[in-house]
């Protein structure tokens with residue numbers, strides 16, 4: 001079992017890069033944000049526990065996330081490659097990931113840090129529109145859908161995530177700085193960190209990640 005991790009602030013383009021890498025490299029995309037939104041939509045116990053935190057832009061408690069990821073890994077094949085997007089987000093989650101990977105004889109191969117200036121993050125998030133059906137993201141200015149309000153990929157309806165409102169965005173960026181940024185030093189010390197300039201077209205940052213991932217295998 002092997003993994004790569006996409007690390008970066010909300011709006012840094014983790015999801016978009018992940019889609020490109022998934023299409024070109026053999027890594028399963030695991031987005032805890034998507035898993036949580038799905039749990040909320042289905043009204044599961046996890047969804048009920050997570051919903052309030054997500055609306056406020058706070059982190060869902062580590063215990064909930066760790067269980068969710070552990071179940072996902074248990075359901076997978078032992079030799080699978082995973083690409084984590086939006087996970088881990090705290091040192092406690094990173095410790096748990098390290099433990100569950102060593103238990104399964106797995107290794108974390110690389111951590112990609114997507115770096116983007118704060119003002120760019122804010123304009124990306126306020127303009128973001130997400131497909132309710134398949135989760136594909138668009139942007140009202142940067143990546144407009146071909147038809148207003150309609151997903152190019154599946155024809156589903158686009159909506160603005162409740163946590164993409166401006167007040168919540170600022171909170172999410174603060175939460176990232178307070179709780180997630182310490183992971184940069186954590187992975188840098190282990191020699192796993194690679195910095196990616198994410199202040200450009202998704203295609204360019206994704207291409208750099210894809211080449212680095214292909215060089216791993």
Ligand code: ADP
Nearest residue numbers: 010011032033053054058059060065086087089
């Ligand atoms: P973004 O990176 O744009 O904030 P995500 O879809 O990754 O979006 O996350 C949305 C929300 O889901 C977060 O604000 C948080 O409430 C919750 N969440 C997702 N992943 C985690 C995680 N690993 N730990 C705690 N909360 C999480």
Ligand code: ZN
Nearest residue numbers: 131134151154
């Ligand atoms: Zn769609």
